[in-house]
Amino acid sequence: MAETPATPSADDLASRAAGTHIVVIGGGVGGLIAARECAKVGMRVTLLEAADAVGGAIRRTELDGVGLDAGAESYATRGGHVRALLQELGLGDRIVAPAAGGAWLAGIPGIGAAPLPVGGLLGIPSNPFQEDVRRVIGWSGAWRAYLDRVRPPLTIGHQLSLGRLVASRMGAKVRDRLVAPVTTGVYSASPDDVDVDVAAPGLNAALTRVGSLSGAVMALRQDGAARKTPGAAVEGLIGGMGAVLDALLEDLARFDAEVRTATRVEQVARDGDGWRVTSRSRPEATADDADDESEPADLVEEFDADAVIVATDEGTARVLLADAVPALAASMAGAAVVAPEIEVVTLLLDAPVLDAAPRGTGVLTVPGSHIAKALTHSTAKWDWVREAAGGRHVVRVSFGAQGEPAATAELDDDAAAQLALSEASALLGVPLAPSALIAAHRARYVQAQPASIIGAGERRDAARAAVQDVPGLAAVGAWLAGTGLAQVLPDAKGESDRLRHALLFA
Numbered sequence: 261m262a263e264t265p266a267t268p269s270a271d272d273l274a275s276r277a278a279g280t281h282i283v284v285i286g287g288g289v290g291g292l293i294a295a296r297e298c299a300k301v302g303m304r305v306t307l308l309e310a311a312d313a314v315g316g317a318i319r320r321t322e323l324d325g326v327g328l329d330a331g332a333e334s335y336a337t338r339g340g341h342v343r344a345l346l347q348e349l350g351l352g353d354r355i356v357a358p359a360a361g362g363a364w365l366a367g368i369p370g371i372g373a374a375p376l377p378v379g380g381l382l383g384i385p386s387n388p389f390q391e392d393v394r395r396v397i398g399w400s401g402a403w404r405a406y407l408d409r410v411r412p413p414l415t416i417g418h419q420l421s422l423g424r425l426v427a428s429r430m431g432a433k434v435r436d437r438l439v440a441p442v443t444t445g446v447y448s449a450s451p452d453d454v455d456v457d458v459a460a461p462g463l464n465a466a467l468t469r470v471g472s473l474s475g476a477v478m479a480l481r482q483d484g485a486a487r488k489t490p491g492a493a494v495e496g497l498i499g500g501m502g503a504v505l506d507a508l509l510e511d512l513a514r515f516d517a518e519v520r521t522a523t524r525v526e527q528v529a530r531d532g533d534g535w536r537v538t539s540r541s542r543p544e545a546t547a548d549d550a551d552d553e554s555e556p557a558d559l560v561e562e563f564d565a566d567a568v569i570v571a572t573d574e575g576t577a578r579v580l581l582a583d584a585v586p587a588l589a590a591s592m593a594g595a596a597v598v599a600p601e602i603e604v605v606t607l608l609l610d611a612p613v614l615d616a617a618p619r620g621t622g623v624l625t626v627p628g629s630h631i632a633k634a635l636t637h638s639t640a641k642w643d644w645v646r647e648a649a650g651g652r653h654v655v656r657v658s659f660g661a662q663g664e665p666a667a668t669a670e671l672d673d674d675a676a677a678q679l680a681l682s683e684a685s686a687l688l689g690v691p692l693a694p695s696a697l698i699a700a701h702r703a704r705y706v707q708a709q710p711a712s713i714i715g716a717g718e719r720r721d722a723a724r725a726a727v728q729d730v731p732g733l734a735a736v737g738a739w740l741a742g743t744g745l746a747q748v749l750p751d752a753k754g755e756s757d758r759l760r761h762a763l764l765f766a
Contacts, residue, residue: 268765276764277302283537283565284308285525285580288316289745290736290752291571292508293345297756298569299515301764306563307517308539310524314509317707317738320502323608323699326648329501330606330703333638333656334358334494336746343495345749349507354498358641364619365441366687367629368396373689376624379481382446382460383438384426386478393438401433409472418464420714423451425464429473441624445634447712447743448600448661450627458712498644528568528580535732537563567732567759571752573706574739584733587726602705603659603666605680606638608698613690614639614653623687631667632683634658652698655684662713668702676702708738734759 268276280303284295287309299305307314319331335342346352366373377385377392385393388405397405408429419425422443426435435451443451447459456463466476497503512519520541527538543559570577581588614637621641624634638654639646645654657680660666668676677700685692720740727735734755738744741751 273764274302278304280304280566280763281306281564282567282569282759283535283563284569284571285528285537286316286571286576286737287311287314287519287521288571288737288748289318289504289508290316290738290741290748291569292505292512293749293752294569294571294734294736294756295517295519296508296511296515297753298760299512299517301760303760303763305512305515305517306565307512307519308523308525308537308563309519309521312522314519314521315502315505317705317743318501318505319703320500321606321701321703323606323654323701326608326650326652326654327500327502328606328638328645328648328654328701330604330701331705332501332745333636333642334496334501336744337493337495338746339750341750342745346497346504349504349511351497351503351507354503355495356498356642356644357495358621359643361617361620361640363622363624365396365437365626366619366623367441367626368437369626370398371395373619373623373687375620376441377438380438381463381477381480382422383440383442384430384434384460384473384477385438386474386481388430388434388474396437397431397433401431401437404431405434405474407431408474411472413468413471418456418468420455420457421452422454422456422459425456426451426473429467437626440627443712444627444661445624445658448602448633448707449713450662453662453714454712455714455717458717496642496644525580528570528584530584531564533732535565535568537565537568539563565732567734567763569756569759570727570733570735571737573737574708575706577735577737577739581727581733581735585726585730587729588723590722590726600662600664600707601660601666601669602707603668603676604703604705605657605659605668605676606701606703607655607657607677607680607684608649608700609653609655609681609684609692609696610698611653611690611692611696613692614655614688618690619688625687627661630683630686631679632657632659632687633661633664635684635687637688655680655688657683657687666704669704673700673702676700708743712742728758731762732759 282298282303282305284291284307295305295307317331321330363376364373365376374395379386388402394402423435426439439451443454466479470476470479523539523541525539529536539561541559543556617640622636636656639649659668681697736752736755741747
């Protein structure tokens with residue numbers, strides 16, 4: 261009978277950790293969390309980020325002296341994972357909820373704009389005759405949606421597509437005018453491509469149990485399940501989400517982790533029982549280079565590591581791991597990586613006409629009705645932004661979605677700002693003259709393919725399994741965990757813990 265290996269002592273574990281080198285590729289939040297989890301147990305960590313700064317989807321800018329989020333401005337509260345980390349990082353006293361005041365819908369045929377109805381789930385109403393619902397879909401849409409109450413429920417199997425389920429039960433107007441603006445805003449995806457069981461867990465089961473889609477929405481809201489829906493409840497930080505980056509970097513410095521920016525990894529290869537990571541970076545200019553007109557040669561370096569954590573976007577990860585993880589290519593099963601390209605243009609405006617917050621905290625658009633997909637009136641949504649802006653207004657305009665390139669993609673920064681200003685005027689329903697624009701900032705993202713897309717879950721599970729089968733390797737990030745801190749954070753911690761355990765207890 262084989263003997264059970266003895267558990268290493270605390271001293272043995274500390275010694276093993278100190279002798280273990282981890283290379284983390286990618287400095288988004290997933291990479292920073294993974295690096296911190298390894299560094300805090302004493303492992304030697306080197307983080308390599310291709311961009312000039314870490315952060316990924318968390319970015320910041322300063323417009324005429326006002327510090328603002330240029331990327332993610334909030335996090336979903338579900339699971340409590342992000343709040344727990346913020347408390348651990350000493351940021352608990354900066355956590356804030358958005359101001360009261362709902363969003364609006366724009367581009368509604370016949371009426372233009374109206375408040376987003378309350379009491380629904382991903383736009384699906386629990387009562388189609390509710391006044392704010394009827395205002396959007398009209399009497400004909402309300403009566404068509406009511407047929408859901410008398411149609412038999414699905415009892416054999418269930419519908420995968422959220423859009424097809426809603427259209428078949430409650431009609432096209434509910435899908436197109438209520439659900440599509442929400443899924444486009446939250447997932448950057450058409451409702452027809454969204455998996456019901458991922459976007460609204462329990463909805464199919466509740467439909468079968470209750471007998472109608474509207475009744476299922478009401479049941480989920482009553483038992484609190486609606487709060488688990490992505491985007492259902494959010495919080496932010498006074499001063500912006502960039503404070504998370506500062507706190508994580510401070511911790512990494514305290515744990516003696518090395519963070520290198522402007523360092524692009526070109527190859528990840530097996531080297532015996534370990535790994536070799538090859539990077540390329542531009543050397544910093546010195547005083548001796550002032551009179552030298554030639555371009556300095558790139559600095560190519562190799563890092564030997566006991567383990568590697570890849571925390572990049574999906575396309576980069578698949579290229580880097582193509583040789584080391586041959587099974588990763590098979591996980592796509594012939595499907596293409598379709599990642600939405602998003603641009604967010606942040607505007608600082610001198611526009612007293614916005615003092616009354618004419619469209620609440622923001623606007624979602626009926627797909628096809630406007631060039632922009634969504635707008636956030638930040639000075640109406642966040643008290644700290646309103647105070648920092650000093651009587652001016654901050655508006656964020658989003659462009660691009662799944663299969664729909666951002667309209668600003670081919671424009672220069674000035675033209676993109678003017679287009680965003682024009683769209684803001686249309687979406688907010690007020691005139692905004694060019695002279696109202698004080699400053700603008702444009703941020704471009706390649707968003708991970710939404711986890712809610714039909715079939716994405718299976719492909720991601722296969723990719724994760726392929727990576728985990730290779731000793732000394734882990735992959736984290738939105739393309740595996742789903743978008744948003746509430747999903748990326750626990751996934752990065754879990755994968756880091758798995759890798760640490762394998763290295764220290766082997």
